[in-house]
Amino acid sequence: MKEFALRPVLGWLAARLPQPCPPKRSFSLLLALLIALGTTLNAVARPVDVSLATLFPTERQTKTAVVINKVLERFHYRDFQLNPAFATDALHHYFEALDPNRSFFLERDIKRFLGSANKLDDELIQGRVDVAFDIFRVYRMRVDNRVEFALGQLQQNFDFQQPEQYQFDRAEAPWPQNEAELNQLWRQRVKNDYLTLKLADKDDADIRKQLRKRYEGISRRIHQFDADDVFQTFVNAYTQSLEPHTAYMSPSTSENFDISMRLSLEGIGAVLRADNEYTVIQRTIPGGPARQSGLVQTGDKIVGVAQGVDGDFEDVIGWRLQDVVDKIRGPKGSVVRLQLLPKAGLSGGGHMREVSLVRNEIKLEDQAAKSYVIDGPDNARDVKIGVIEVPAFYRDFRAESAGRKNFRSTTRDVRTLVTELEQQGVDGIVIDLRGNGGGSLTEATSLTGLFIKEGPVVQVKDSFGKIEVETDPDPDALYSGPLAVIVDRNSASASEIFAGAIQDYGRGIVIGEPTFGKGTVQTLIDLNRYVPGDNIDLGRLRLTMAEFFRISGGSTQLKGVEPDIAFDLGYDSDDHGERSLDNALPWGTIRPADYQTFTGVDLNWLRSRSAARTAKDPGFQMLTHQGRMLTEIEKQNKVSLREDERRFESERRDKALKDERNAFLRTRGVEPVDEKADPIDEEALEKQQEVIDAIQVDEAARILADVIKRQGGAEQRRSVMRD
The missing domain is CATH 3.90.226.10 (2-enoyl-CoA Hydratase; Chain A, domain 1)
Structure with missing residues (x-):
């Protein structure tokens, strides 16, 4: 197993997929990473409404839970002890896996189920996971209730001049106390969703139609969860209460994984993750269409997917990650188009862009x-x-x-x-x-x-x-x-x-x-x-x-x-x-x-010289300003619901990032590419990205040149024996 040892996900794929999902987000990471690259798996989306009467644990799942406990106890690197405290933590992770933005469950739901956690460890030792299914059935009813409320809000008119803020990231917020709090939260959510599309220059009829499909889709997809989906979600919440890289694959997920290992790697070459109801670009793969386009960046949110050069876009906000990937993947040579919300515009409400990619094999x-x-x-x-x-x-x-x-x-x-x-x-x-x-x-x-x-x-x-x-x-x-x-x-x-x-x-x-x-x-x-x-x-x-x-x-x-x-x-x-x-x-x-070490270099001298250069370098000034702005955006969890404030903030950030980037490019003799041009000059865009990528490498070369000048390139070796 040594060749698999370094791989944060299973088998061959993990050499290219190092990053686990962020804390307190969806635990669908395992399957997501397998199919995010576009591997041709069996269809994941199952347009079947699963009856509540079938959402109960099976004998196979009971046996699986018992075996998992034994494997964790015997082989996991971290000491594992199933006790009431661990069982309670697992329930917390399960609630967060189902409702990461705390916008469906009420506080009384949480208290009700946590109140029985003191005996959950005994139940789990016996493989009994009834509580996971009890929670999911409540969750499904809460989703149906919220979707009905959201659809009702779409019949209203919105006033975007009122001074109001919406907390779009509620991962650390208290659970809503009652239905009135939920109604207020969802009223603001629908208003925010409408405003985001309005800022993207959609008209009223299209906005209401798109949001109706979005909210109905949330309910429809939750109704497609079968007993295996519920069990896998709970077990992954359970295992990740121990450590974030331990994960369970159900038989169907395992089958899809095996199929992917036998097929060529075709798709857009992007690792995706779930972030609340968004699908986010975690990173792009060298040699893949997404990386080569220069238009797909880490942190971009996928809000729409279309097939071919003229297919209609489908709004994918609120979709299960597996279903989004099912839309993105496809045969080599075919075209998929993505609507992306840039990271810099996530909370500002910003400008979506459309990217056309030709699916290809990543060699x-x-x-x-x-x-x-x-x-x-x-x-x-x-x-x-x-x-x-x-x-x-x-x-x-x-x-x-x-x-x-x-x-x-x-x-x-x-x-x-x-x-x-x-x-x-x-x-x-x-x-x-x-x-x-x-x-x-x-x-x-x-x-x-x-x-x-x-x-x-x-x-x-x-x-x-x-x-x-x-x-x-x-x-x-x-x-x-x-x-x-x-x-x-x-x-x-x-x-x-x-x-x-x-x-x-x-x-x-x-x-x-x-x-x-x-x-x-x-x-x-x-x-x-x-x-x-x-x-x-x-x-x-x-x-x-x-x-x-x-x-x-x-x-x-x-x-x-x-x-x-x-x-x-x-x-x-x-x-x-x-x-x-x-x-x-x-x-x-x-x-x-x-081991034996080489003679050292004067790192303080090198740091001082490098710091003096980078402080004046327009490339580093651009990268640092961009990093600080994106960090500021990442930490923000509220957004204004006033249209003029949102528009101003979005345009301010967008202009600041572009102006600084363009100014830097011109210092390197490169004319910035108009990313709104149709068609876009992809060769010039690739050249532009190469210039930006070279900023840090050029400074690394200067640092190494300092070493060469100071020491003449000579390296003397000395022995150091360790006790």
Whole structure:
């Protein structure tokens, strides 16, 4: 299972999908990540109205719950004890999974069910999950009631001149006390939904028609939840009360996963997540249509989906994540169009944009490492820096198992690129790991080995306390010259192992943002193995069973890798990555490994010079201002319901971001692209994005040039024996 160890989701896909869903959001993450890339699964949407009379636990689900408890007790990395406190926490997570915005349940519903939690642990030990179904039946009735109220509000006229605010994010708000509070909340919600579409230049008739379909769709989709859906939602709330990366797949979800593993990866190349009733772009995949378009950004909300070049848009706000993905995926070569609400306009009410994408297969070659040369950074004209972009730690397992000697892998490709760069006479090399979510443990270890002569790379501690050390398999170093590694907040898993090892050895300088902090190891367990001879399919459990530790003894978990030279880009690191998740495993330490380090460089001198440059750099000024504005938006949970205020705020933010970006581009001799043009100049847009992406890499090259100038590129090695 080592090749799966680094992967935050199951199997092959997780090399590209490092990020778990945010705290207190939908627990549909597992299936969402499987199909968000557009894999051709069986249809997920089931337009069948499930009778309330069928929403009761089955014998199979009772047996599954018992087996899951035993597996958690025996194999989970964190000590698991099913007691009343844990059972209560699981119920809280279940309420939040069903109603993350606290806009359906009443406080009396919560108190009623929590009042029986003191005996829930005994029930769960026996596999009894009746309470989950009792809660869901109440939830479905509450949804029907709220939808009926919302449809009634659509018959009203709205006054958008009244000074009124709507709290659109209620994840931390109290549960409504009574129906009058719910009515007030939903009156404001409908008014806000109407105003958002009005600001997008929709007319009255279209707005009311679109919202009617949206609200009716909420009820319709909840009515499609069957007993397996209810059970899986509850069990995932239950397991994530223990730790955020442990998740359950029902038999039907497992079947879809297996199908996806046998098919080519086709779609738009975007990882999606549920955020209340929105579907949000979590990140785009290198080589995929979304990334290549330059028009789809992290944080964008998908509000509409259309098929083909002229198909009608369907409003997808309030849809289940699975159903949204079912609309987005499709055969290679077909067109899908998305209506996106940019992150900068989320609370301001802003301007939706339409993006047309041609679905395509995402090939290994598209994710392969690439290189280029920065010839003479502006602080060292006589220095030549090579840059190697590593978007994923990939390894062609299928070709390897077939016995092909020339199978593709990160290490093999980087070895070739380093050789080519040295032939071009580079004085130093920058490894770019920004956005790299991880991949193969073997590749993380062997890639590190290209830059050190020998020694350990990472330590793995399992749930029984056993520690295994992964070591460099190659006794020789391919490259011993000046080295830097650039990382960002989305560098995770294998990226953190590589960057951490380079930092611990003192082999190179780590530059950028603190990394994601994903330092746990998951494995996939078939629950049927625990009931031999039984023909009932129980599904599978993705289980956290180990943790990664750096050779210096500290974990990559939670804290990630702190750069030697940090770029402050205005983001709040506590709201991102592992640090933002409920019940994440804590950071810890174990005994350091034995290894040799290189002589250090004067980091304070380098930091001072870099800080002086970035303070005056228009690119960094733009990135920092953008980060601060997006952080401000992320923290906002209320919005004005006055049209003039909303319009002004939306236009102010939009103008500020665009003006600063455009001013920076012109300093680089690039004329900004008109994103509202029809058709848009996609080649120019791609060039524009390349210039923005180069801001941090260019500074990393300057930092490395400082090292080269100060030390002449010489690296002296010394031994350090650990106790």
